[in-house]
Amino acid sequence: MTFKNTLSYAQELDMQDPLRRYRNEFHFPKVNGKEVIYFTGNSLGLQPKRTKKYVDDVMNDWAELAVEGHFYAEKPWWDYHERLAKPLAKVVGALPEEVSVMNTLTVNLHLLMVSFYTPTAKRFKIICEEKAFPSDQYMLQSQARFHGFDPNTTIVEVKKRSGEHAWHTEDFIDKINEVGEELALVLIGGVNYYNGQVLDMEAITKAGKAVGAKVGWDLAHGVGNVELKLHDWKADFAAWCSYKYMNSGPGNASGIYVHEQYLDRKDLPRFEGWWGTKKETRFLMKPEFEPMENADAWQISNAPILSIAPYLASLELFEEVGMSALIEKRNRITAYLEFILREIDAAVDSSFEIITPKERGCQLSVFLHGEGKALFNYLMENGVITDWREPNVIRLAPAPFYCSYEDMYRFGQILKEGILSK
Incomplete structure (x- = not known):
């Protein structure tokens, strides 16, 4: 599938997403008054409102x-x-x-x-x-x-x-x-x-x-x-x-x-x-x-x-x-996240390395070669909730229940700004 790194394209994917209404079933923390981009469902999932x-x-x-x-x-x-x-x-x-x-x-x-x-x-x-x-x-x-x-x-x-x-x-x-x-x-x-x-x-x-x-x-x-x-x-x-x-x-x-x-x-x-x-x-x-x-x-x-x-x-x-619908979205949104990462990597002439093989769920682990924990801190301060693993890895898990394609696009823009602002 051919992806695009544009806001309108990400929003189009969200409109096509049969699970899009389930995002509203969850509580999102806020940073700077905006709902966070939440990548740590592999550590603690968001709270369902019905809980x-x-x-x-x-x-x-x-x-x-x-x-x-x-x-x-x-x-x-x-x-x-x-x-x-x-x-x-x-x-x-x-x-x-x-x-x-x-x-x-x-x-x-x-x-x-x-x-x-x-x-x-x-x-x-x-x-x-x-x-x-x-x-x-x-x-x-x-x-x-x-x-x-x-x-x-x-x-x-x-x-x-x-x-x-x-x-x-x-x-x-x-x-x-x-x-x-x-x-x-x-x-x-x-x-x-x-x-x-x-x-x-x-x-x-x-x-x-x-x-x-x-x-x-x-x-x-x-x-x-x-x-x-x-x-x-x-x-x-x-x-x-x-x-x-x-x-x-x-x-x-x-x-x-x-x-x-x-x-x-x-x-x-x-x-x-x-x-x-x-x-x-x-x-x-x-x-x-x-x-x-x-x-x-x-x-x-x-x-x-x-x-x-x-x-x-x-x-x-x-x-x-059902798990089949979750897995279908998982595959697509994780592929889009990978595309965004590679687009940003090329745009800023950085050196990201995705260490997660093709046998994967919704997690991508990324070596930030040439970047330090300051980039992780920048992401967190700007509403991207991810986690850090030594020596220089961030784990990104776009859980299909509540993550959106627009989240993936917005993350890419924040990541790019974080690298260029050094």
Whole structure:
């Protein structure tokens, strides 16, 4: 498609955008009296306007019903989380019974590793990507130590090739085959937080399972951003946060996926609590744990309703729009952003380098060669909310729910002014 770097052309694209009305579904911060150009939905999504009603409903039920809200609220609290399973399953490509919502991301990954990382003297190694998100690194290191293994010999990182910014799928597969019978677990970020690369999760999952390992995915940057088919790929487990592309609010509840082959299993190691036991007998206070027949069996405590309510509000938007429509706009608006970057790069004789490969969601990570953090500060001061990653990278994520093509054009003009004003 041939793009143009003009305001009228960007506005024309917005008029053609079938999702344009959803921009008005979100609250935008303002800088200098103008709505910001928001590129950090990959860190914290904007607040949907309908979120307040969902939270207010819970607050009102608490005020008017107190403890009786567990059973007599319009959306009773004791099964509130169940309302999220069906719409969330569509987003991650799973069966509703394979999905649950609880806790936060790293907590859930630790809990899932209780079930899916059961090392032996022979099969104990873990494969992850080079420079995984720090929380994942800390988690894997602590899990290795907890089981009595040295993280330095247990955790095997798949590195990028020298001088390159992205991974090759065959390098993951080769490393999986090399570790072979020593490999207990593959646990990788499906969409890399730094360079925005979408890994070939299907191929990597197949390779890991072929050597007898369990395969799990950290989908913090994937859910609500890329097409996922967790059930069809036969991934063993996955977890994700809800506050990035899912727009559920800071630090809010995490989602989990567990493949159906592990459901309704009493022989599976698991940390257990009473919200994971069967609903039918939960309030009989029986001493024996009887796991729910779905992914709710991994729940430990009763659900944090005030955290889950915003997630339900956001999922209503995903139900209305559908992932296919979001992905279609994502592809087009990210391509337009790339075009704008290259146009500005040529106009100011700069040296930008987009380090995100063609396998991507809506994030572009850009090396600002010859520019320093002063340019990032200029963008922020002029209403472009982006983020900085050392040594000299800005991450730009035009979330399709609320970013416009005019935003991309305006960003280009501000970027150009920031470079020329030095």
